[in-house]
Amino acid sequence: MKTASALTLILMAGLPFSCRIPQAVTSTPSETLQSVSPFPVGVAVGSDLLGKDSAYREIVLREYGSVTPENEAKIECLHPREREFDFLAFDRILDFAGAHGKRVHGVALVWHDTSGLGWLRDFRGDAVAWERMFKAHIQAVVRHAKGKVRSWDVVNEALNDDGTLRMDDETATDHLGSIWAKHLGRDYIARAFRYAHEADPEALLFYNDFELYDPRKPKKLEAVIAMVEDFKDRGIPIHGLGVQMHVGLSADDAGIADALRRLADTGLMIHISELDILVSDWKKDAALINSDELQRRQADKYRSVALAYKRAVPPRQRYGITVWGVGDAHSWIPGNFGLKDWPLPFDENYRKKKAYEGFLEGLRR
Ligand code: XIL
Numbered sequence: 001m002k003t004a005s006a007l008t009l010i011l012m013a014g015l016p017f018s019c020r021i022p023q024a025v026t027s028t029p030s031e032t033l034q035s036v037s038p039f040p041v042g043v044a045v046g047s048d049l050l051g052k053d054s055a056y057r058e059i060v061l062r063e064y065g066s067v068t069p070e071n072e073a074k075i076e077c078l079h080p081r082e083r084e085f086d087f088l089a090f091d092r093i094l095d096f097a098g099a100h101g102k103r104v105h106g107v108a109l110v111w112h113d114t115s116g117l118g119w120l121r122d123f124r125g126d127a128v129a130w131e132r133m134f135k136a137h138i139q140a141v142v143r144h145a146k147g148k149v150r151s152w153d154v155v156n157e158a159l160n161d162d163g164t165l166r167m168d169d170e171t172a173t174d175h176l177g178s179i180w181a182k183h184l185g186r187d188y189i190a191r192a193f194r195y196a197h198e199a200d201p202e203a204l205l206f207y208n209d210f211e212l213y214d215p216r217k218p219k220k221l222e223a224v225i226a227m228v229e230d231f232k233d234r235g236i237p238i239h240g241l242g243v244q245m246h247v248g249l250s251a252d253d254a255g256i257a258d259a260l261r262r263l264a265d266t267g268l269m270i271h272i273s274e275l276d277i278l279v280s281d282w283k284k285d286a287a288l289i290n291s292d293e294l295q296r297r298q299a300d301k302y303r304s305v306a307l308a309y310k311r312a313v314p315p316r317q318r319y320g321i322t323v324w325g326v327g328d329a330h331s332w333i334p335g336n337f338g339l340k341d342w343p344l345p346f347d348e349n350y351r352k353k354k355a356y357e358g359f360l361e362g363l364r365r
Pocket of ligand 1: 071
């Protein structure tokens, strides 16, 4: 430190006044994911870790231009009882982002996954009461975050694999119904977009779903595109599509690029909204070791996903790529699926992995 400031003084003494800025003698800051990328690069964060873990915070500050609250804006976190909102954890993220100039993408105003919410499961009321509660939830959250959240996933995962609407009955192919579809009727998605737009006309509104690039589920992709066309015809405000990307090493790059291209043809913004790359390739193997070979393949996949995005999505439609977590220690994958895995660009000790280098290369302008 001492040497550096002495050097600074010596160098500055020889410079004309207008050049006397400290940056003239510091080394070029090293590249970061955000600094090399022509579009926003984001990360899903937790308010808890942001508050207590300085290494975690450091990575978010240095590497990413956009943040998504991993859970804090979901109904289960901020709407614990029918007449009670608790914005504390969400606000911590909004304050952090505001203080450091990070864009915030919010998830998700409406999602079928409400299993932890007793009051919602037990909610009794006619269609009017359901509609009032649905609208009140969306608008309370959007108004609270107005001016702080740039964009929202308004509805998340509303479609089945075969492109039909996820319902709360046996027609749901994965048996995970939507309490919203059941009580609000088929057109609830459109109304969610209208309500969100009413509450904050400046916010950009996205529909978000998973495996839209899966060749075994072509009807899901078609259904999303048809929904967008229908919304456009009816003047429903929708601005973007979120493509979750929880993929394994064997994911097909060409298939991903094709799907992104088809989605971009709608003219909406395209967000790779939840990226992580599973070295397990979704296979349960308690003996799996994160070998050099797997790490190299993971790096290749991070690179190729970023390249596919750049190839397929025209620059003005690139809302960005968001990675689903900071480091492997906190990834949702092992806990949620009982898999041994290391899906993120930073390891358990927040060291950059080969995956980081691959991602950086893919993002570079
Ligand atoms: C996940 C979070 O990462 C977990 O911490 C939580 O337990 C469940 O939700 N699709 C989505 C995300 O749209 O919101 C999910 O996030 C992952 C799958």
